[in-house]
Amino acid sequence: MDERTEIMLDNIGMTYKTNDGRDVTALTSVTLDIRKGEFISLLGPSGCGKTTLLRIIADLLTPTQGNISVGGETPRQARLKQRYGIVFQSAVLYDWRTVRKNVMLPLEIMHVPKEERIDRADKMLELVGLSDFANHFPGQLSGGMQQRVGIARALAIRPEILLMDEPFSALDEFTREKLHDDLLRIWRKTNKTVVFVTHNISEAVYLSDRVCVLSPHPGRLSAVVDIDLPRPRTAQLKSTPEFTALVAKVRSSFEGV
Template sequence: METAKRYPEIELANVGMRYSSDASEVNALQEISLDIAKGEFVSLLGPSGCGKTTLLRLMADLIQPTSGSIKVSGKSAKEARLARKYGIVFQNPVLYDWRRVEENIALPLEMMGVKKSERKRKVAELLELVRLQGFGDKYPWQLSGGMQQRVAIARALSMEPEILLMDEPFSALDEFTRERLNEELLSIWGQVNNTVVFVTHSISESIFLSDRVYVLSPHPGRLSSVVDIPLPRPRNRETRNSPEFFNLIARIRGSFEGV
């Protein structure tokens, strides 16, 4: 039986990134080529300083590469950004403390001039999606760190983006909360069915979440390996205790040897 052909939604070809200053030049990324299929969940994995966040920002058209090309659905990253194909979740929730939860989630809709009745309906749907029903009238400072990140995820999904870019959104949380939110994120992804690019420095997190893991090595950031994750879905706590899970951890750790 033939394997179904993968059609890339995001394509990077020989992407490089250099930062220049009066004193020196930093080669942050070098000749990164990869493709991500529509509806895939992929992780960018590597140690601090390997260029994971830079690569994500390039995909989002927040910065531009100094070499190579980036295509999103066959168009430029800039065209994709202008077409609002992206939703972005940062390491910190970046919520406005003076706005209630429902108002934070509705902010992109307000900026786009969506009618109040439609905003209210959409926010109610998103609060249910991220399991925060009953918290819409709270302020961010009244929520735990994990709940704040769920608000940030809801806000990123408010414009129904085709691609969700996530920059280490759970790195500041304790391990128990982080694992629970990993499971909740997969539940959300299963309902939304968008493409997710997830930056992390946690090997176990990347394996638990992803269809594929792109492993980056530092100085300059290069794509050192691509690891397919064949673990069945849906995934749960038992997944983390399976021999296959530990074998994948060992395989990815091995890819860092000599780096």
């Protein structure tokens, strides 16, 4: 294990028991090292265990097999040290709190003093371009704006690892592309390790340093594709032959599924 490794997954497996007592294997023998500051995607069809894997890293699930370490600690220790920022598919905003107060919520949990809370929340809102909406309620925002509030909230606690579970899959194509660029810009500025779950091939290729392809029945890691496209990336990249070739390469690793 090299010292730049942030998350180390060693032979991870997850088996559920169904109600009638049968064992269902959601994930089997996943071994993967995620580097510090890396943008990595977990890509696959539904049922491939990509969300399960993310939830194992986040300490929302405990694997039934294998070892996982996050910066030399268990996921539980990492969670208790508030090293994770999580973004879900839906923005999961608190509709009784204003946008600013939504971003302040995790800081309240951490007992950050009030002035600093406001300060940090406003900085995060500026980062995601929502300064003008700080006093709005989530119900007044569009889906894309809500998701950006979710990202600001996840970043507010200054996590080292950003875990994103299909964060853009409920958005329309235009909003999604805009948020891709926003996310890359934020990632470049903040240098987080990002684990990004998606079922969209070109999204994974566009954003990531590496794409982990997972296959279903049982969920397993079937390929890891290096995306050696130059950064910073812009939307023009998507029409280059290099990009198309990488998308084709990732797609081909699904064959035989």
